[in-house]
Amino acid sequence: MSKYKVNFDESHVDFENTWLERDMDDAPVTAAHPDTSVIFVGPPRLNDVQAKDSLPYEYLSIIGFVQNISFNENAMSQFVPCVGTSRKYPIKGSTNSGFNIGRLVFNHDNLIKAIYTNFAMRAYGEPDFIKDGKDFNKLPDKDFKELFKGIAPNGDLNSNFWMDMSNPLTYVPFGLGVVSRNKRKDAVGGVYAEHCMFSSFSFSTSAGSGSIAENITGVCDRLMPFNLITQDQKLKGDFWGKVEKMWTASEEIK
Numbered sequence: 001m002s003k004y005k006v007n008f009d010e011s012h013v014d015f016e017n018t019w020l021e022r023d024m025d026d027a028p029v030t031a032a033h034p035d036t037s038v039i040f041v042g043p044p045r046l047n048d049v050q051a052k053d054s055l056p057y058e059y060l061s062i063i064g065f066v067q068n069i070s071f072n073e074n075a076m077s078q079f080v081p082c083v084g085t086s087r088k089y090p091i092k093g094s095t096n097s098g099f100n101i102g103r104l105v106f107n108h109d110n111l112i113k114a115i116y117t118n119f120a121m122r123a124y125g126e127p128d129f130i131k132d133g134k135d136f137n138k139l140p141d142k143d144f145k146e147l148f149k150g151i152a153p154n155g156d157l158n159s160n161f162w163m164d165m166s167n168p169l170t171y172v173p174f175g176l177g178v179v180s181r182n183k184r185k186d187a188v189g190g191v192y193a194e195h196c197m198f199s200s201f202s203f204s205t206s207a208g209s210g211s212i213a214e215n216i217t218g219v220c221d222r223l224m225p226f227n228l229i230t231q232d233q234k235l236k237g238d239f240w241g242k243v244e245k246m247w248t249a250s251e252e253i254k
Helices: 111-124 125-130 140-150 228-234 239-251
Strands: 032-042 068-082 085-104 174-182 187-204 213-220 222-225
Touching: 032 111, 032 187, 085 187, 085 222, 111 174, 111 187, 111 213
Parallel strands: none
Antiparallel strands: 032 174, 068 085, 085 213, 174 187, 187 213, 187 222
16 A cells, blocks of 8 residues: 555655555565466356356466467547536447457467457366367268368368458457466466457568568457456365466367
8 A cells, every 4th residue: 555645745744765566676576577477268148157066277278379369448439518607518329348369470379369268168178078089070060061171271170270261250259368476486466358259360470580470450348457366265166277277278289
């Protein structure tokens, strides 16, 4: 908490010797850090993640290799003038939310496949799907494979690279979550974007560059506070222990 009230005057602030809120000597280890943050994809709604009869990590999978991710909210606000006065009054419309994910292309599932593999995992059962090495050829629903095969080269859903935003699979909404920790591995906070859908996909490189990048932008219904730690403690589970297992299962190369 801040040591000063909002209505302080300059005589109460020792700005050369005192931090504004609290002692910050431990900031390098208490500040949220990307090294200890985890990015998930899951069901479209947070309520489906925090199901009462299941631990939340059963419905989530780790996206994996990501260079940057951002969320944004924008409210449609404006000031309206009125006849008879020079003052204006504010009105506010609905809030629009969105996200952006970018990463390098490497020999593993690209972003679109990493996100929609979670859909198949939830639809056909996580344990069996992971046990079978995420083999789409073993999915029981032939209609699923026939409908979505156009998103992969030669219809091979086991291919690393999926790309076709007109494919029916990309019409299926998903949830996107981030939990941030500090270097002491304390949970600092998190966000869950509900009912996400793609709006653009880019694949780019340039002469002299040492890498190829892919980027996805999209819209979402709303951004929700995401506190898996509290939910997990309530259910008496070891969330971060399961994260390590999820990471291993998600990153194994067939």
